Amino acid sequence: MGPVTGIATSIAAGLMMLAQVAGPPGPPAQEAVSPVTPMIGLEGPELDACGGIGSIGNYQASEVVRSAPDDGAAEADRLPHTTLVWLCEAKGEWQGIVYPSGEFQDLGDCQVSSPVSEARAYDGPCRFGWVRAGQLQLVAG
Numbered sequence: 001m002g003p004v005t006g007i008a009t010s011i012a013a014g015l016m017m018l019a020q021v022a023g024p025p026g027p028p029a030q031e032a033v034s035p036v037t038p039m040i041g042l043e044g045p046e047l048d049a050c051g052g053i054g055s056i057g058n059y060q061a062s063e064v065v066r067s068a069p070d071d072g073a074a075e076a077d078r079l080p081h082t083t084l085v086w087l088c089e090a091k092g093e094w095q096g097i098v099y100p101s102g103e104f105q106d107l108g109d110c111q112v113s114s115p116v117s118e119a120r121a122y123d124g125p126c127r128f129g130w131v132r133a134g135q136l137q138l139v140a141g
């Protein structure tokens with residue numbers, strides 16, 4: 001074996017060891033899903049800003065609330081089974097919700113039980129996010 005062949009063999013062996021340490025390439029990086037604030041007042045200025053009340057209806061310990069109507073969106077919160085939420089904007093299989101949290105403990109604190117003059121993104125004071133509509137049970141509305 002000549003010096004060039006020996007160097008090539010050493011380089012190849014080194015690259016194989018490096019590949020084993022680094023492992024296989026990971027999945028391609030996914031773009032982050034931008035947060036989407038649910039809209040209120042979509043039913044017009046004569047009706048409540050959010051048209052109904054629902055209950056987290058699955059029987060798991062909690063339901064994940066996403067920051068956008070997408071399984072790849074960031075987890076915004078987890079709500080226990082039977083939590084009451086306002087049902088606002090719907091997008092496909094997703095339901096935009098508004099719900100009390102922290103110092104705002106009652107559904108009435110969320111300020112969506114009265115009409116608003118025009119549709120707009122919800123701006124508080126309660127928390128909001130998105131859950132799969134199939135995980136909700138209609139309570140009123």
